[in-house]
Amino acid sequence: MLCILVGFCLQEAVVSRTTSTAIPRSTVATMAATRRNVLRGIGLSGLAVGGASLLAACGGDSGPATGSGATVKFGINEAEGVGAAHDRLAAIAKAYQQESGTTVDLNAVDHNTFQESINTYLQGTPDDVFTWFAGFRMAQFAEAGLITDLSDQWPIDGLNDSFKQAATAPDGKQYFVPISYYPWAVFYRKSVFEKNGWAPPSTNDDFMALMDDMQGKGVTPFAFGDKDGWPAMGTFDILNMRLNGFDFHMSLMAGDEAWDGDEVKGVFDTWRKLLPYHQADPLGRTWQEAATSMGKGECGMYLLGTFVVDALGENGEDLDFFTFPELDSSIGSDALDAPIDGFCVASAGQNQDAGKAMAKWLGSAAAADAGNNAADAPFIAANEGASTSTYSDLQKKSAEVVGAAANIAQFMDRDTNADFANTVMIPSIQAFLKDPDDIDGVTASIQEQANSIFG
Amino acid sequence: MTTGTAVAAPPATKDTAPKRREGGVMSKRRGTVATVIMALLALAWLFPLLWALINSFREYAYTQANGYLSFGGWTTSNYEQAWTQANFGLHMKNSLLITIPAVLLTLLLSSMVAFVLARFSYRFNLALLGVFLAANLLPPQALLIPVFRMFREVPLPLFMSDSGSMLNSFWALILVNTAFQLGFCTFVLSNYMKTLPHEIYESAELDGASVWRQYWQLTMPLVRPALAALATLQVTWVYNEFFWATVLIQQGDKLPVTSALNNLRGQFFTDTNLVAAGSIIVALPVLVVFFALQKQFVSGLTLGSTKG
Numbered sequence: 001m002l003c004i005l006v007g008f009c010l011q012e013a014v015v016s017r018t019t020s021t022a023i024p025r026s027t028v029a030t031m032a033a034t035r036r037n038v039l040r041g042i043g044l045s046g047l048a049v050g051g052a053s054l055l056a057a058c059g060g061d062s063g064p065a066t067g068s069g070a071t072v073k074f075g076i077n078e079a080e081g082v083g084a085a086h087d088r089l090a091a092i093a094k095a096y097q098q099e100s101g102t103t104v105d106l107n108a109v110d111h112n113t114f115q116e117s118i119n120t121y122l123q124g125t126p127d128d129v130f131t132w133f134a135g136f137r138m139a140q141f142a143e144a145g146l147i148t149d150l151s152d153q154w155p156i157d158g159l160n161d162s163f164k165q166a167a168t169a170p171d172g173k174q175y176f177v178p179i180s181y182y183p184w185a186v187f188y189r190k191s192v193f194e195k196n197g198w199a200p201p202s203t204n205d206d207f208m209a210l211m212d213d214m215q216g217k218g219v220t221p222f223a224f225g226d227k228d229g230w231p232a233m234g235t236f237d238i239l240n241m242r243l244n245g246f247d248f249h250m251s252l253m254a255g256d257e258a259w260d261g262d263e264v265k266g267v268f269d270t271w272r273k274l275l276p277y278h279q280a281d282p283l284g285r286t287w288q289e290a291a292t293s294m295g296k297g298e299c300g301m302y303l304l305g306t307f308v309v310d311a312l313g314e315n316g317e318d319l320d321f322f323t324f325p326e327l328d329s330s331i332g333s334d335a336l337d338a339p340i341d342g343f344c345v346a347s348a349g350q351n352q353d354a355g356k357a358m359a360k361w362l363g364s365a366a367a368a369d370a371g372n373n374a375a376d377a378p379f380i381a382a383n384e385g386a387s388t389s390t391y392s393d394l395q396k397k398s399a400e401v402v403g404a405a406a407n408i409a410q411f412m413d414r415d416t417n418a419d420f421a422n423t424v425m426i427p428s429i430q431a432f433l434k435d436p437d438d439i440d441g442v443t444a445s446i447q448e449q450a451n452s453i454f455g
Numbered sequence: 456m457t458t459g460t461a462v463a464a465p466p467a468t469k470d471t472a473p474k475r476r477e478g479g480v481m482s483k484r485r486g487t488v489a490t491v492i493m494a495l496l497a498l499a500w501l502f503p504l505l506w507a508l509i510n511s512f513r514e515y516a517y518t519q520a521n522g523y524l525s526f527g528g529w530t531t532s533n534y535e536q537a538w539t540q541a542n543f544g545l546h547m548k549n550s551l552l553i554t555i556p557a558v559l560l561t562l563l564l565s566s567m568v569a570f571v572l573a574r575f576s577y578r579f580n581l582a583l584l585g586v587f588l589a590a591n592l593l594p595p596q597a598l599l600i601p602v603f604r605m606f607r608e609v610p611l612p613l614f615m616s617d618s619g620s621m622l623n624s625f626w627a628l629i630l631v632n633t634a635f636q637l638g639f640c641t642f643v644l645s646n647y648m649k650t651l652p653h654e655i656y657e658s659a660e661l662d663g664a665s666v667w668r669q670y671w672q673l674t675m676p677l678v679r680p681a682l683a684a685l686a687t688l689q690v691t692w693v694y695n696e697f698f699w700a701t702v703l704i705q706q707g708d709k710l711p712v713t714s715a716l717n718n719l720r721g722q723f724f725t726d727t728n729l730v731a732a733g734s735i736i737v738a739l740p741v742l743v744v745f746f747a748l749q750k751q752f753v754s755g756l757t758l759g760s761t762k763g
Contacts, residue, residue, distance in 0.1 A: 079707060079718035081540035109707040111722040113714065121705045124607055125618040288724065292519050310724035313516050 071103040072354035075127030079110035084377035089131065091374030092179075092367050100361070102354055122146040126346035128355035129362070134166040134340040135410035136253065137418060138176045141344070142169035148345040149173050153356055156363040158385035162408060166340050177363040178342035179371075180379035182306040183398050184234050184411065185321040185336065192219075192297045193320075200322035207325045211277045214300045223299035224278040225290030226433060229426035232282070233412035234303055236429060237337050239267045239274075242327040246335040246407035253415040255454030260447040265439055270327065272436040282433055287311070305339070306398055316394050323401055334406035339414055340382065417453055424449045511731035518728060533732035537719060541733055545708060546715035547740075550694055552625050553711055557632040558689045562682055565637050569644035570670045574656065584645065591638030595698055602631065603702060618706075627703045628711070632693045640685050647681040648674060684751040691741045712737050 074093050078086035086108060093104040107127050114121070114131075121130075122141065132138060132147075141147045151173040154164060159178065167176035186200075193199070196217060201207040211221040226232040240249045244263045251257050252264070279290060279299060287304065291311035294302040302308060303324065309316040326333035343362050345355040361367055368381030378390045380399050388396060402408065413421040424446060432442045510523065517528025537543070568587070572580050606621035616624030651674070659669050675682075700714045707718075719726070719733045 075705075078722070080542060081718060082721050085722060107706050107708075109705070109710075110717040110720060112720055113701060113710075113717045117701060117705065120603060120702055124603070124622045124705055125620060126705070288519070296520070305723070307723040310721070311519075313519075 070101075070351065070354055071105050072129065072351055072358050073105045073107060073127035073349065074358070075107045075109065075114075075121070075130035077111045077114035077131045078108060080108050082110070084375035085111075087375040088371035088379060092362065092371045095367065095370035096358055096361055099366070100357070102358070104358075122346055122348065124348075126348050128349035128351050129343050129345055129358050132176065132342065132344045133410065133414045134176055134178060134342060135414040136416050137414050138167075138344060139169040140417070142171065142173070142175040146347055147175050148347050148349075148352060148356065150175055150177065150345060150356060150359055153177070153360040156360060156383075158365050158383040159363055160384065163340070163382050166408070166410070167342070176342050176344055177359045178340045178382040179362055179368060180342075180381055181338045181340040181402065181408075182380060183323075183336055183338040183402050184238070184303065184305050185323050185398075185401065186301045186303050187294065187308050187319055187321045188301045189294065189297060190318050190320050192300065198300070200320075201325045204325060204327055204329075211300075215277065219297070220279050220293075220299045221277040221301060222274075222279065223290040223294040223302040224282045225285030225287045226282040226430060227284060227286045229422075229430065230413055231287045231290075231304065232429045232433065233421070233425060234305070234337060235271065236267065236425075237409060237412050238303065238324045239270055239327070240264070241335040241407075241409065242324060242331060242333060243267055243270060245331050246409065249335070249409060250415065253409075253412065255417070255420075255450060258447060259450050260440075260443040264446075265443055268432060268436075268439045268443065271432075272439065275433075275436055283430055305337075306394060309394070316392060319394060321394070321397070323405075334404075335409065336402070336405050336407075337411045338402045338405070338408045339411045340408075341379075342382070420450065420453045424453065507731040508735060510728050511735050513728055515726045515728045533729050534736065537729055537733040537736060540729075541715050541718040543712060543715065543733075543736060546710060546712040549625070549709060549715075550711040550713070553628045553632070553700075554690055554693045557629045557636070557693045558686055560629065560633045561636045561640055561689055562685060564633065565640035566644050566675065566678065566682070567670065568637075568641045569648055570674055572641070572645040573648035573651075574669070574674075584642065587638040587641045589638075591635075591642075595635060599702060606703060621703075623704055623706050623709060625709070628696075628699060631699045631703065632696060636689055636692065640689070643685060644678060644681055647678055651677055680751075683748075687744060687748045687751045690744055694741060 076086070076089040076093075078089055080086055080090075090106060090108075093106050096102070097104045105127075118132075123146070132141075138147070142149075150167075154167070154174045156177065163178045164174065167174040167178060169175050188198075188200075196213075196219075198210060198213070201210050214221040224232075224235075237249065240252065240263075243266055244252075248257060248263060252259070257263070279285065279293065282290075288311040290299070291302060291304065291308050293299045294308075295312040295314075306321075309319065312319075323333055323336055343359050345352065345359050349355050363383065365381070365383040365385035365387075368379075368383050368386035372378035372381065372387070372390050378392075378395065380391070380395050380402075381388075388399065391399070409415055412425060416425075428442055428446045428449075431445075432439070510518065511533055512529055512531065514528040514530050514532075518525070521527070568583075572584055603622075606627050609621040610619060611621060611624060611626065613619060616626060618624065621627040621630075655673065655677075656669060659673055664673065694711075695713060696711075697713045700711045704710050704714070716730070716733050716737055719730045
């Protein structure tokens with residue numbers, strides 16, 4: 001408003017300076033009046049702005065921080081109507097309101113918009129508590145000072161050390177409270193495996209034999225689609241963890257290892273050899289289409305997260321999974337991707353104390369139960385005290401498998417710089433899938449870009 | 456495009472008609488070729504829209520199992536589901552609350568500037584018009600950070616915006632849209648106002664009409680066609696605006712309908728047929744405006760092109 005008024009004022013100034021030339025008399029008369037009005041307008045709007053800042057200043061910190069009469073703003077990354085994912089979070093918010101007496105002001109934004117505008121969100125007027133991911137993505141914001149140190153809320157009952165580790169930024173403090181996770185594994189149709197007499201492989205030899213047998217029977221061993229860009233990251237992650245080990249994988253993700261070294265080249269080389277066992281032309285296929293071809297039995301297996309069930313439009317009773325088998329016996333197969341979802345407190349939130357208190361509660365078994373009891377599909381709770389009675393067979397097995405894993409990664413786009421994952425790795429992996437023989441070119445290009453991003 | 460010239464054309468066509476038959480710009484053969492090319496281009500443009508329309512009436516499970524080239528699985532449930540799931544009622548209201556004030560404000564302010572630019576000859580007129588147009592050429596993305604930071608620092612009383620600042624309020628979107636549309640509207644309106652005969656103003660002057668009166672009671676009624684055309688264009692542009700709403704609004708229940716379309720996408724899973732139905736619903740108001748006010752649209756596009 002102010003700018004517009006000032007704009008007019010300038011215009012008026014221009015007008016009055018040139019009065020003598022071409023303006024009719026009446027114009028001059030009205031102009032003088034108008035100029036006065038404009039100036040008065042500016043004065044008034046100045047007052048309005050000043051007054052507004054006063055009002056805003058009083059608005060923030062009246063009343064108690066927590067308990068009845070207090071309000072905590074809770075931003076969630078699931079829009080109303082998408083189903084269980086939103087219903088769980090809404091039920092959790094409601095349960096907290098009942099239990100603590102603090103009014104929970106829910107702000108539901110759809111997942112993709114929330115994620116894409118997270119930077120402006122945190123620097124603008126964020127909610128006190130918001131849904132976020134563990135790993136590098138959280139650490140980035142911790143380093144930038146955009147999220148609040150929660151180390152005074154830890155330890156939280158029922159959350160074990162590996163979750164505490166996942167909630168810790170490089171400065172050694174916790175900035176995150178986990179609530180749920182899901183594993184990435186090799187999914188298959190039970191009925192298809194039964195009919196063909198196949199069994200989940202435990203060694204590399206079993207694995208190769210199984211894939212050859214599938215091809216012999218006219219079934220493509222692996223469903224594969226990478227039109228979306230991110231699904232193939234899961235394949236890279238698991239191959240890297242199987243061939244080079246978890247520690248190498250994590251430091252590679254952090255930018256501390258060479259992308260054009262023999263280790264990464266070895267990963268792409270193994271991948272190249274496995275590609276004939278995958279569906280051809282993955283760049284033209286979304287993960288949903290790939291999942292459908294596994295569901296129809298055209299493909300034997302699909303390496304994906306448990307959300308594969310969503311694309312099949314069924315409850316997953318005919319689905320089972322196994323963790324990706326070992327490729328190198330000295331490395332083993334005890335690491336996997338299992339992204340953890342949870343909550344952070346925004347530094348720019350207005351009610352820090354309420355935010356922290358709520359974040360701690362969100363890590364409790366009660367929070368997980370409140371969510372799982374309210375929705376038709378439960379998540380796998382991070383808290384070991386949470387009830388597992390609503391879990392499907394797939395989820396019970398997921399909890400077991402993840403519990404047994406020695407090392408858990410978060411998935412590439414959460415374990416590394418988001419810019420690197422999205423602008424470098426997506427096109428690079430797609431370039432590799434288009435031309436699997438140019439491994440040197442792809443790795444050199446990744447390293448070059450990694451240099452400029454990780455510095 | 457053609458209706459604008461058609462009005463002026465009748466006397467001219469009589470003279471040129473015989474020439475054309477002898478093989479002018481549009482001989483019969485050329486005409487056929489042109490028609491075929493245009494039909495093909497129109498089809499190429501319409502294809503994605505029709506494709507979305509057709510598939511919005513099909514079940515996801517059916518198309519996923521049989522492929523999109525199959526035929527069947529007809530349903531209207533996508534539309535019902537899209538409407539309730541994305542909460543379009545609320546978001547349509549938000550869009551209205553943003554679009555209508557923004558369009559009115561744009562037209563009011565730009566007509567004022569245009570009036571001064573067209574009716575008075577100051578040395579700075581051209582420069583001023585240039586500044587207005589130059590600002591129009593800046594891509595909004597380039598201004599994202601300055602505008603975002605500026606709005607964050609501008610406090611609003613809580614009854615105007617519950618976030619206490621310009622962020623997360625309709626005011627921000629109304630102002631941003633107004634600012635970005637001002638240049639174009641000023642340009643068009645000033646050109647249109649220049650075509651009004653000068654004599655009218657001289658006689659108004661003689662009758663003692665003040666400048667305000669010349670603007671409000673003389674010019675505004677005369678430029679009504681231009682205002683109508685611009686209003687039509689502006690409504691569609693502001694309604695379709697996606698970028699600023701996504702950046703400046705962070706509260707889910709304040710998003711306009713274009714941004715709310717994302718509500719139909721899940722974290723991983725997207726029912727594309729449902730999104731197609733949602734997109735059709737969102738595009739519908741624009742289509743209605745377009746078909747109902749087609750004449751204004753065309754004259755809006757050619758407005759000011761005859762005299763610059």
